[in-house]
Amino acid sequence: MKKKIIILAGGYSKEREISLLTGKEVNKALRNNYITKLLDPKGDLIEELRKFKPDIVFNALHGRFGEDGYIQSILESEKIKYTHSGVLSSSLSIDKEISKKIFKLNKILTPKSFKFTFNSFNNLFYLKKKIQKHLKFPVVVKPLNEGSSVGVQICNKNNLSISLKKLSNYDELLIEQYIPGKEIQAAILGKKKIGAIELIPKRKFYDYKAKYSKSANTKHVMPADISKKNYEKVNQIALKAHKLLKCRGVSRSDFRFYKNKFYLLELNTQPGMTSLSLVPEIANFNNISFDKLLETLLKDASINK
Numbered sequence: 486m487k488k489k490i491i492i493l494a495g496g497y498s499k500e501r502e503i504s505l506l507t508g509k510e511v512n513k514a515l516r517n518n519y520i521t522k523l524l525d526p527k528g529d530l531i532e533e534l535r536k537f538k539p540d541i542v543f544n545a546l547h548g549r550f551g552e553d554g555y556i557q558s559i560l561e562s563e564k565i566k567y568t569h570s571g572v573l574s575s576s577l578s579i580d581k582e583i584s585k586k587i588f589k590l591n592k593i594l595t596p597k598s599f600k601f602t603f604n605s606f607n608n609l610f611y612l613k614k615k616i617q618k619h620l621k622f623p624v625v626v627k628p629l630n631e632g633s634s635v636g637v638q639i640c641n642k643n644n645l646s647i648s649l650k651k652l653s654n655y656d657e658l659l660i661e662q663y664i665p666g667k668e669i670q671a672a673i674l675g676k677k678k679i680g681a682i683e684l685i686p687k688r689k690f691y692d693y694k695a696k697y698s699k700s701a702n703t704k705h706v707m708p709a710d711i712s713k714k715n716y717e718k719v720n721q722i723a724l725k726a727h728k729l730l731k732c733r734g735v736s737r738s739d740f741r742f743y744k745n746k747f748y749l750l751e752l753n754t755q756p757g758m759t760s761l762s763l764v765p766e767i768a769n770f771n772n773i774s775f776d777k778l779l780e781t782l783l784k785d786a787s788i789n790k
């Protein structure tokens with residue numbers, strides 16, 4: 486008998502649209518072999534789960550509520566197996582402040598940064614002094630727990646104030662050292678290194694448009710154009726981060742590569758699976774088809790982990 490699968494997609498985060506695309510692609514691939522239902526989680530989520538009684542939930546959500554441990558804890562309490570990382574791993578990974586602390590404690594290089602709260606933003610002069618003391622302009626200002634480059638801004642001394650105003654709907658931000666160089670992202674699937682891709686955006690940086698709109702013409706270089714030794718190294722760091730954060734299924738780690746060093750920016754536990762997404766592209770290069778990729782995630786689905 487065919488297994489029943491609910492694909493959760495949409496949700497409440499700023500990455501809702503991307504999640505809907507991921508969900509559509511996943512549903513298209515799975516519906517041949519399974520009884521599938523694409524579900525946008527709303528207030529009646531638990532009722533819907535109990536009605537359909539899925540064998541597995543495929544989590545195609547991104548960002549808050551879907552990638553941060555909340556949805557995972559609902560599925561745990563409903564005792565339904567789900568794909569991707571569990572509660573603890575998701576909540577640690579989505580928080581850039583906490584995950585960077587874990588990276589640093591375990592000797593994984595990550596750009597210097599400090600947390601900034603708007604309560605303490607009463608004097609731009611002192612903030613600039615603090616930045617100059619601990620970091621160097623330009624810096625990157627970003628929300629602590631968004632994805633898809635939402636809100637991420639590169640600032641110099643003159644546009645810092647404008648950038649902060651744009652982000653004033655967030656309570657807390659991360660102010661991080663800007664690292665020039667290459668953009669490299671490495672994926673882990675089922676505890677195995679599957680490769681690293683290089684992104685060369687035409688835009689100022691790898692922002693939302695550079696990530697998701699074809700017309701932005703971001704160049705994808707697979708495998709990343711770095712030495713064999715460095716290629717092995719970046720994959721190794723991604724595996725170390727994946728294990729440290731106790732990830733399950735798949736993860737994608739985002740790096741900057743500068744002066745022969747890799748700086749880990751963050752690890753994503755719910756990387757995108759749209760046609761422009763990087764994990765399917767990395768997998769494909771390793772002869773892992775999209776169907777095989779999804780099968781691996783379904784096989785790994787569980788609770789209590």
Ligand SMILES: Nc1ncnc2c1ncn2[C@@H]1O[C@H](COP(=O)(O)OP(=O)(O)O)[C@@H](O)[C@H]1O
Nearest residue numbers: 596625631632633634635662663664691739750
């Ligand atoms: N410290 C940094 N130095 C240089 N570029 C950065 C830095 N932080 C972020 N970026 C750019 O912004 C993008 C998004 O930042 P990231 O930390 O990965 O957050 P998100 O969760 O939004 O993907 C990165 O892929 C990179 O292009």
Ligand SMILES: [Mg+2]
Nearest residue numbers: 633634739751
């Ligand atoms: Mg990122």
